[in-house]
Amino acid sequence: MSPPLKVAIIGAGLIGPRHAQSVLSNPSTELIALVDPAESGPATAAKLQTQYFPTLSALLYSSAKPDAAIVCTPNHTHVSISKELLSAGVHVLVEKPVSESIESGLSLLRHARQPENAHLKLLVGHHRRFNPYVLKAKEIIDSRALGQIVAVNGLWATFKPPSYFSPPTEWRRSRASGGVIPINLVHDIDIMHHLFGPIIRVFAEATRKQRSNPPHDANEGAAITLRFSSGVVGTFLLSDATPSPHTFETGTGENPMIPQAATTAATGGGGVADFYRIFGSDACLSVPDMRRWSYDGREEKSWTQPLALETFDVVHATPFDVQLRHFADAIRGSVRLGCTCEEGLRALVVCDAVRRSLESGLPVDVGLELE
Incomplete structure (x- = not known):
């Protein structure tokens, strides 16, 4: 048995303690430190029963230097902190988005590829890849139970109240820093890349504005x-200004602050509202109700035949816990790293292409060679 990996948490905000709980619950990892300059930092570290350091440099020059670190700091610090950790020989799991801009993300990618850092793992924390519904969908797709994938239809539609945009988070009203594309769509872009490969072209039409007071330009x-390099095509409807059960959060119940939306007999039977519909040459699959419709066992594959329904079970798991286990296994070399820096950047590039399409009214080819 290998000794537990020594893991430090960088950032004690909302998400840092959640990552810390995953480290504490995993027998192959040991929480050795929490880094945060805030006044609440020492109390949070004491609650987690771990050492406290006010700065990253204080940690790296101490006897508690970790094997790996999880970066949970504000987005604009992700790149600089990840670079410092890599330069110190520490494996990194950095929260998404990998960077606040494509340019800074590319600088991190170049840094990670330097010969002296190339042996280190840099995982971008798109934890939804490790959600059990996504894991099951990928298993079904990869098994070719749907045949050749033809198209995908995605939905993310909900209503964010005025309080979501109130101080101190009024930056969410601004086009420069807020908006549903960089905040929400980036998650679904990464999942679709994971399931269907890179997106190479987008075209976007903006929804009608609903918010005018206070003024919003986000x-x-x-x-x-969407067009994928694999030949798959897709559509995606996105809105944060309409009541709807069709989001990843309400479908999976992943976020404890957002109630899971159960359907009723009036909406097609017990279950949850779907947010992806995946169409293949042999069958289609809806997620997260995990219903596969096909003509299996019928006289012929034809719209004149009744469709056969198969439902897949999903084993519950906490995505943060599964992600940490994957990170530890990747460090030890037993699995291939999941969401790399390159893949984290690809999601940002597609979101930027969607933004440019909205501004120009034209299709946009997604172009950025990261290999």
């Missing part, structure tokens, strides 16, 4: 068409 939503 994007509220869009109808988007």
